[in-house]
Amino acid sequence: MIAMDTKTEIQNHHSTPTSGNNGNQQSSSHQQTNSSQLCAGCGKHIQDRFLLRALDLLWHEDCLKCGCCDCRLGEVGSTLYTKGNLMLCKRDYLRLFGNTGFCAACNKVIPAFEMVMRARSNVYHLECFACQQCNHRFCVGDKFYLCDNKILCEYDYEERLVFASMANHPILKRHASGSLPGTPPNSIPTSVSSPISQNGHHHGMMQTISSPRSQNNDMNNNQNGLNGVSSPFGTPTHMKQVITTN
Template identity: 80%
Template sequence: MTMDKSQLPKNTGSNNNTPQECAGCGKIITERYLLKALDMYWHEDCLKCGCCDCRLGEVGSTLFTKANLILCRRDYLRLFGHTGYCSACSKVIPAFEMVMRARNNVYHLECFACQQCNHRFCVGDRFYLCENKILCEYDYEERMVFANMAYNPPNIAQLKRHTSHIPKENQMLDPVVVTRD
């Protein structure tokens, strides 16, 4: 439900500009501005959330009603919103909490990290959803290499070709020692 913040019309003596009665306190609205919500008029101070008592005209242009309560968005979601479960830790995510989404999976902000190495993602980082797990780019590529090797194992000739550059044991080079002059 939305509310409108309107300027009180000037009294011109016509019947269309009769003073408005506040739905909250029942008094005539004489202030310059009034709120219109639920097809009624309100003083700015009278239209408040039934739970936290915040002034709804100050927190946005949306209000929620249920069970004869007028509520701000946060309290409505806290009381009546749908909660879900984090795909990483399986704990409850309250409806009013900020979350991260990847396809159909929902995560706490602090749980949105690579589930292999626990790398926390920053804006612009690439991530992959593989077997319903979030992976960083490095762990995803590593997993793909091993999966490819499992499905297409290299033969002996390929292994010899890939390992031919490695020196044999008796051809090992002397280790390099870093010294200070």
């Protein structure tokens, strides 16, 4: 980032012509002043009332422009940005050479101009937005779970819950209900939306939805009301008989 002087009024020194050596000195001094006020952009003399000073050079107001959007830099602020031989306004510099942050999956920088996917406060490259267990690529409308700050597909999330329950209660798990436990507080089921651009326009919003396992829990609760005990191997034999009789 380079500081740029705002409009500076050119001081014109008007002197009455005199004869002799003094007159020649004043004339040469006036020519040196005019020659030093050459525009670095077009190479012509700056005869306007105001000029701009940037990069230790003088510029016409119309010649000091952003190399990308062609806006006049003297009108958009008092600073300019350079990249190589390119002068840019702040907006284009950040858009081209800034960054959105680091991808939560690969930990690499995400350029500001790239489309991204978001889950809570995490940001992802489009190619990195996949299940971090099986590398399944999500499509729009697919459900995923953010568990322990990792993205999981529905299958791997449920599998993780089953293994965690079996590790904690290996004996009780054999006689427990076939329904999966509820969603832990640190995980959220979410539907995949379209990518989000970095220019502030969202092409889709992620919406938190209810877990499909809540419906299974309701069905298991109804079975518990009828039988008192549920089984991971299906409906008990006497219950099947009742259903068949009806």
